[in-house]
Amino acid sequence: MASSTMAGAHDHPRGLRRFLFSTNHKDIGTLYIILGSVGGVIGFLLSLAMRLELAYPGVQIFPGLAEALHGADPSMALDAGKNLYNVFITVHGVLMIFFMAMPILIGGFGNWFVPIMIGAPDMAFPRLNNISFWLLFSSLVLAVISMFVEGAPGMKGFGGGWTFYPPLSSNTGSPGPAMDFVILALHLAGASSILGAINFITTIFNMRAPGMTLHKMPLFVWSILVTAFLLLLVLPVLAGCVTMLLTDRNFGTMFYDPAGGGDPLLFQHLLWFFGHPEVYIVILPGFGIISQIVSTFSKKPVFGYLGMAYAMVSIGVLGSIVWAHHMYTVGMSLNAQRYFTLATMVIAVPTGIKIFSWIATMWGGSISFRAPMVWAIGFIFVFTMGGITGVVLANASADKQFHEGYYVVAHFHYTLSLGAVFALYAGFYYWFPKMTGYMYSETLAKANFWLLFIGVNIVFFPQHFLGLGGMPRRYIDYPDAYALWNLVSSCGMIFVTLSLIVWFYAIIEAFMRKRQAGANPWGVGATTLEWTLSSPPPFHQFQVLPRITGSVR
Amino acid sequence: MFNVNRQMLTRGALASAVAIPATLFAGFALAQVEGQPTPGGLGLPNMVTPVGLGTQQFYNMVLMPIISFIALFVLGLLVYVSYRFNEQKNPIPSKLTHNTPLEIVWTLIPVLILLFISVPSLRLLAEQVEVPESSVTIKVTGNQWYWSYKYPEDQGGGFGFDQMLKPESELQPGDLRLLTVDNEALVPVNEVIAVQITSNDVIHAFGVPSFGVRMDAIPGRLNQTWFKIEKEGVYYGQCFFICGKDHAYMPIVIRAVSREKYNEWLAQSKQKFASADSRVRVAAESR
Numbered sequence: 001m002a003s004s005t006m007a008g009a010h011d012h013p014r015g016l017r018r019f020l021f022s023t024n025h026k027d028i029g030t031l032y033i034i035l036g037s038v039g040g041v042i043g044f045l046l047s048l049a050m051r052l053e054l055a056y057p058g059v060q061i062f063p064g065l066a067e068a069l070h071g072a073d074p075s076m077a078l079d080a081g082k083n084l085y086n087v088f089i090t091v092h093g094v095l096m097i098f099f100m101a102m103p104i105l106i107g108g109f110g111n112w113f114v115p116i117m118i119g120a121p122d123m124a125f126p127r128l129n130n131i132s133f134w135l136l137f138s139s140l141v142l143a144v145i146s147m148f149v150e151g152a153p154g155m156k157g158f159g160g161g162w163t164f165y166p167p168l169s170s171n172t173g174s175p176g177p178a179m180d181f182v183i184l185a186l187h188l189a190g191a192s193s194i195l196g197a198i199n200f201i202t203t204i205f206n207m208r209a210p211g212m213t214l215h216k217m218p219l220f221v222w223s224i225l226v227t228a229f230l231l232l233l234v235l236p237v238l239a240g241c242v243t244m245l246l247t248d249r250n251f252g253t254m255f256y257d258p259a260g261g262g263d264p265l266l267f268q269h270l271l272w273f274f275g276h277p278e279v280y281i282v283i284l285p286g287f288g289i290i291s292q293i294v295s296t297f298s299k300k301p302v303f304g305y306l307g308m309a310y311a312m313v314s315i316g317v318l319g320s321i322v323w324a325h326h327m328y329t330v331g332m333s334l335n336a337q338r339y340f341t342l343a344t345m346v347i348a349v350p351t352g353i354k355i356f357s358w359i360a361t362m363w364g365g366s367i368s369f370r371a372p373m374v375w376a377i378g379f380i381f382v383f384t385m386g387g388i389t390g391v392v393l394a395n396a397s398a399d400k401q402f403h404e405g406y407y408v409v410a411h412f413h414y415t416l417s418l419g420a421v422f423a424l425y426a427g428f429y430y431w432f433p434k435m436t437g438y439m440y441s442e443t444l445a446k447a448n449f450w451l452l453f454i455g456v457n458i459v460f461f462p463q464h465f466l467g468l469g470g471m472p473r474r475y476i477d478y479p480d481a482y483a484l485w486n487l488v489s490s491c492g493m494i495f496v497t498l499s500l501i502v503w504f505y506a507i508i509e510a511f512m513r514k515r516q517a518g519a520n521p522w523g524v525g526a527t528t529l530e531w532t533l534s535s536p537p538p539f540h541q542f543q544v545l546p547r548i549t550g551s552v553r
Numbered sequence: 554m555f556n557v558n559r560q561m562l563t564r565g566a567l568a569s570a571v572a573i574p575a576t577l578f579a580g581f582a583l584a585q586v587e588g589q590p591t592p593g594g595l596g597l598p599n600m601v602t603p604v605g606l607g608t609q610q611f612y613n614m615v616l617m618p619i620i621s622f623i624a625l626f627v628l629g630l631l632v633y634v635s636y637r638f639n640e641q642k643n644p645i646p647s648k649l650t651h652n653t654p655l656e657i658v659w660t661l662i663p664v665l666i667l668l669f670i671s672v673p674s675l676r677l678l679a680e681q682v683e684v685p686e687s688s689v690t691i692k693v694t695g696n697q698w699y700w701s702y703k704y705p706e707d708q709g710g711g712f713g714f715d716q717m718l719k720p721e722s723e724l725q726p727g728d729l730r731l732l733t734v735d736n737e738a739l740v741p742v743n744e745v746i747a748v749q750i751t752s753n754d755v756i757h758a759f760g761v762p763s764f765g766v767r768m769d770a771i772p773g774r775l776n777q778t779w780f781k782i783e784k785e786g787v788y789y790g791q792c793f794f795i796c797g798k799d800h801a802y803m804p805i806v807i808r809a810v811s812r813e814k815y816n817e818w819l820a821q822s823k824q825k826f827a828s829a830d831s832r833v834r835v836a837a838e839s840r
Contacts, residue, residue: 258773364647470762481590
């Protein structure tokens with residue numbers, strides 16, 4: 001612990017050098033949050049265009065958009081518009097998962113707070129951390145470029161949904177290079193996440209402060225640990241899966257082509273072997289954040305800490321063995337469908353434990369309704385809503401009625417667009433004073449919450465009705481009977497848009513007013529280590545390692 | 554182009570200001586028309602097959618009450634703790650962090666609920682997947698972007714045809730935009746119809762909501778499903794897997810008729826589609 005000499009050797013770089021070459025976990029975390037915000041805003045704009053299109057039956061805005069974006073010939077504008085809609089749904093999904101939720105929750109908050117919460121000066125491999133970020137940045141660039149090169153014959157961009165099923169993504173459906181760009185983007189994003197996961201696991205296992213045993217770690221650190229293991233296990237499968245698609249497309253292999261003895265279902269199995277754990281990769285850090293916040297603002301330790309930690313572990317394990325519940329309609333054997341139904345339903349048990357434990361944490365507490373807590377309570381409710389429709393869809397028999405329809409769209413947006421995003425906002429407002437040193441405006445933060453809460457519920461609740469009525473997803477136009485709920489759903493976007501504007505304003509306002517937050521703005525409930533540091537924390541913290549004696553979680 | 558769009562949008566907005574309340578009431582006031590989506594509908598369509606009815610019962614009687622109860626229960630708990638344990642009412646937080654019996658209860662009760670759900674669920678699943686002995690087999694092939702049907706020779710068929718969306722300009726009164734097609738596929742009512750499903754190009758999915766049937770059409774695989782329609786009528790379905798730019802424009806129409814009418818239709822269609830290559834569009838003669 002040669003603190004003074006270390007501090008001299010690692011001085012504080014400024015400007016471009018500080019961020020381009022950064023090896024500091026807090027700066028890299030900030031970069032991730034900025035990248036995620038940019039990805040999220042682009043993803044939001046895409047969804048805004050889709051909801052505008054779907055507000056009324058018929059095709060209204062996409063032909064014009066195709067002319068404006070791709071310079072499509074007016075005579076071809078209708079077809080180009082239909083293709084562009086599919087490109088939008090694809091890129092919306094890819095951006096929201098890989099370039100919004102994951103960067104902010106794992107790269108952003110994980111990088112910022114995992115080292116601090118375990119009492120470590122930085123991540124285990126700081127330069128690897130830098131590579132992780134810039135790989136992701138390059139990946140984002142490739143993903144955006146893919147929208148502007150040829151995909152389907154005569155069309156720009158790949159429009160086959162974020163699951164990229166062949167043959168639509170192979171030469172049969174998209175001979176142009178757009179899909180190759182998407183594949184390479186996935187490779188880079190995957191490499192970035194694998195390196196990040198290695199970094200987190202090493203940091204958490206080796207760099208905990210003296211006395212910080214695994215069973216004393218804050219639940220947010222637990223959530224990142226489980227997430228990192230999931231990433232490390234499933235991303236190589238995705239890499240293999242899309243690499244085979246790449247060779248099918250370019251080098252004459254036939255992994256997914258039945259004409260050469262391949263099988264398109266192989267792709268689906270591999271993709272979902274990655275894809276289902278992926279949804280837990282997105283939501284688990286959210287669980288961790290909500291646990292911290294509920295405990296802080298109830299001024300009580302988390303109820304059933306061990307149950308909470310191992311519920312996350314079991315969600316991770318169970319989440320990895322249920323992938324084919326995304327494939328109930330591909331013609332699987334009866335026994336396979338029985339297994340995946342039962343295994344999927346079991347996930348409801350640890351998830352229920354988490355919901356009830358959060359409520360039990362609040363029970364008997366002295367709850368202060370600051371903005372992060374309001375977001376967290378909102379999360380618990382909307383995630384429950386998404387969870388219970390998940391129980392419906394877990395049943396292969398019921399899924400036959402809802403598969404690839406709007407009920408599914410409503411379900412996964414309640415868990416992700418509402419669940420993960422609410423957790424993300426909760427974490428953002430919870431740690432904003434710590435990261436910047438400034439206090440946000442409580443009024444603006446709560447206005448942001450109510451606008452988004454009302455907005456997303458208006459957007460997504462009616463989609464349950466559309467799904468029950470039989471409306472398929474990924475449709476640019478729909479039979480007139482679905483007009484009413486589509487219009488209601490689109491109207492919700494007004495509130496969502498306003499909430500985003502309020503969020504921007506809340507950030508600007510906080511930086512302009514410069515209200516000093518102090519080391520611990522949340523009071524006695526905030527017991528984790530980040531609140532023992534100044535706000536913002538020093539460039540290098542814990543030059544003298546903290547000693548953990550009592551309970552810190 | 555943008556000018557046109559803006560006009561269309563304004564016109565749409567004006568029209569809908571009148572139309573929305575109208576549709577809303579129509580949705581609740583009118584009985585559902587079997588086989589097609591109900592305007593402003595809130596629930597499952599009226600089902601006309603045993604599997605569909607099973608799905609409807611399972612969802613309406615088992616799943617829906619359970620999930621509604623859980624949602625309201627959690628909401629109630631959240632409201633109660635927010636009211637009862639806020640700072641003003643309860644300034645001193647308790648130190649309660651463990652209660653083993655409670656934790657066992659909230660693990661076991663969900664397990665029991667799931668077991669309760671799984672019994673009807675697995676029974677229905679077996680009914681869906683195991684195709685009973687059928688009197689009619691049809692083969693449905695997905696193409697970009699239409700469905701083709703084949704009726705086997707040994708069951709009085711021996712012909713095939715393509716089913717294409719009727720363009721908006723050709724719609725007659727009573728036709729449904731995006732749902733009405735040129736050639737309807739006929740099947741006899743009250744008989745078990747086995748459907749073999751595959752695809753010629755990319756993945757599609759054959760789905761008819763009022764049958765409770767949804768099955769992927771995958772190149773290189775022959776999937777099988779079944780339905781037994783218990784009521785004569787016209788039933789609409791759509792493609793349920795993204796298949797390219799015209800994914801939204803390849804509907805499915807199945808008409809259930811009596812055995813006699815079906816036999817008549819078979820004989821006629823044999824003539825009509827005999828010379829036609831299955832790839833040739835025969836839409837013009839259909840009406």
